[in-house]
Amino acid sequence: MAKRIIVLGSGVAGSMVANRLAKSMQKEIYSGEVEVLVIGNKKQHLYQPGFLFMSFNEGTLEQFSREQKHLLHPKVKFILEEATKIDTANNTVTTTKQSYNYDFLVIATGSYPDFNSVPGLAEASHNFYTPEGAAKLRDELFKFKGGTILMTIDVPHKCPVAPLEWIFMADELFRDLGIRDKVTLKYTYPIGRIHSLEPVAEWAEAEFEKRGIEYEVFFNLEEVDPNKKLAYNMDGTAHPYDLLISVPAHVGAKVVRDSNIGDEDGFIPTDRYSLKMIGQDNVYVLGDATNLPVSKAGSTAHYQADVVVKNIISQIKGLPASHRYSGKAFCFIESGLNEATYIWFDYKTPPQPMPSSEMLHWFKLAYNELYWLSVRGIM
Ligand SMILES: Cc1cc2nc3c(=O)[nH]c(=O)nc-3n(C[C@H](O)[C@H](O)[C@H](O)COP(=O)(O)OP(=O)(O)OC[C@H]3O[C@@H](n4cnc5c(N)ncnc54)[C@H](O)[C@@H]3O)c2cc1C
Structure with missing residues (x-):
């Protein structure tokens, strides 16, 4: 047998x-x-x-x-x-x-994002974690003429750097479109820093300051009111948004x-x-x-x-x-529409983001194609 x-x-x-x-x-x-x-x-x-x-x-x-x-x-x-x-x-x-x-x-x-983990979230939020969500968000993004984009995140979720990538790419998109001054980008994170990996949090915080991206830590989404366009933190504060993007906690x-x-x-x-x-x-x-x-x-x-x-x-x-x-683990991190950095780490070595470059962005794009060889077990 x-x-x-x-x-x-x-x-x-x-x-x-x-x-x-x-x-x-x-x-x-x-x-x-x-x-x-x-x-x-x-x-x-x-x-x-x-x-x-x-x-x-x-x-x-x-x-x-x-x-x-x-x-x-x-x-x-x-x-x-x-x-x-x-x-x-x-x-x-x-x-x-x-x-x-x-x-x-x-x-x-x-693992799978649980959009039902918070009342109102499934109805109110956009996402880029599903193909349908990404297509719908694309259409909203290119219609957006100004206002507040609020991003809420819960852990665990796959690709821990993806929300940062999205914010950096959005920052550059709105600059390219000439409307960055009309858009407030607000990123939130559930613990006391803006990323679970400390060196990544330190690097990203400095980038946020440079680019005028707002952020709030200890933000644990409790409820969303889609009619009033308000997202409620667990501490009771209400946060207005024009476009809500969410990466909810994942489940198996x-x-x-x-x-x-x-x-x-x-x-x-x-x-x-x-x-x-x-x-x-x-x-x-x-x-x-x-x-x-x-x-x-x-x-x-x-x-x-x-x-x-x-x-x-x-x-x-x-x-x-x-x-x-x-x-x-190894991750490229898009730090804009045309540049990227990367991190690698293991049980013993903490990550350390490298300086961003256009070349690293092209490596990430090249990997998007090489993936099909990798998944076949060829590389
Ligand atoms: C927006 C986004 C950006 C990302 N960026 C990166 C990145 O830059 N770098 C990186 O390394 N990772 C990235 N990731 C994460 C990466 O895609 C996942 O971590 C990876 O796909 C996990 O692989 P997996 O095989 O464990 O799970 P999956 O690839 O999700 O595969 C699980 C499979 O199991 C199947 N399955 C589940 N239940 C059943 C069942 N009952 N019966 C039969 N089949 C079942 C599913 O249909 C699926 O095909 C990103 C993810 C997202 C959403």
């Missing part, structure tokens, strides 16, 4: 793991000793960082999507079904159609929450080094689905994929699963 590896979720993390497993275990797959199945509920694979660019009319959804089956190695079986239950006691994943047994399971089911996938294998927000307790689900020897978790204190980012998934693949191959060969994730 072939050893079956199920990868649940066909986003960046799941696709990378499946493709790298198939490449590294070609011999075993051809001889029928191993099979790799991906269960995913999306026919189209979306490159989510593209939504930021879409909201500034710097790209279209067509540009940032590919058909999922074409991104997978020919020896990976793609099952386009919705998983409804993960049963680690019986080594099965159930979908709306049937149950699948596994020898190894990789959970890569992502429904299947994780329904299977009771996550914490209260649906993130799966994961060993920070081996990436095994806590208490399970044959279940790995990576990408946004983990509860690890690392950025929920595609680059995080990239570095984690390497560890998960090596550990599964070791276990199949009867060797110790000794490969360790270092906590590494």
Whole structure:
């Protein structure tokens, strides 16, 4: 009987793991000793960082999507079904159609903004975290002639630097359009500084001062009144807006929450080094689905994929699963429409933003294209 590896979720993390497993275990797959199945509920694979660019009319959804089956190695079986239950006691994943047994399971089911976490938010706010949201925001942005743009943020959320990128890009857009003096840009953050990573907060605060971007810390959105166009902070203060942009707290996938294998927000307790689900020897978790204190980012998934693949191959060969994730993440940060910086960090090294440059902006744009090679496991 072939050893079956199920990868649940066909986003960046799941696709990378499946493709790298198939490449590294070609011999075993051809001889029928191993099979790799991906269960995913999306026919189209979306490159989510593209939504930021879409909201500034710097790209279209067509540009940032590919058909999922074409991104997978020919020896990976793609099952386009919705998983409804993960049963680690019986080594099965159930979908709306049937149950699948596994020898190894990789959970890569992502994270999702919860627009219902605050009363009035879903109705009142715009966003650039979904393709529909980004398209709608683009249309609003290019109609905007002046007033207050308020951004509210809650944690955890994926791509922790994306809200800063959006504000910097908006600042430059309105300067280019010659209406920056008519627009108040106000950024808020729920803790005592403007970003959870201290060096990033220090760098961004200096940039905000330079560019006249207003900010408020300890801002925890409690309610929005779409009729009065007021956003209420937990301290009771009311904040007027003309355009509200929100990045709400994220939660884990429904299947994780329904299977009771996550914490209260649906993130799966994961060993920070081996990436095994806590208490399970044959279940790995990576990408946004983990509860690890690392950025929920595609680059995080990239570095984690390497560890998960090596550990599964070791276990199949009867060797110790000794490969360790270092906590590494790398993020380009757009600091305007034509320049960017970057940060990298791991469990031991804090991030340090580099000076912004046009070249780094072009690197970020180049990565938007290289992503399709990366997700195929080619680089
Ligand atoms: C606006 C924006 C900008 C970003 N910018 C960056 C950036 O510059 N750099 C960076 O590194 N990251 C960035 N990110 C974050 C990055 O996109 C995510 O961290 C990354 O996609 C996480 O990968 P994942 O595979 O864990 O989850 P996802 O890519 O979200 O994939 C999860 C998959 O699981 C599937 N799934 C869920 N439940 C089920 C089920 N029940 N059955 C079957 N399938 C299921 C989903 O449909 C999805 O395909 C950005 C994100 C956004 C929204």
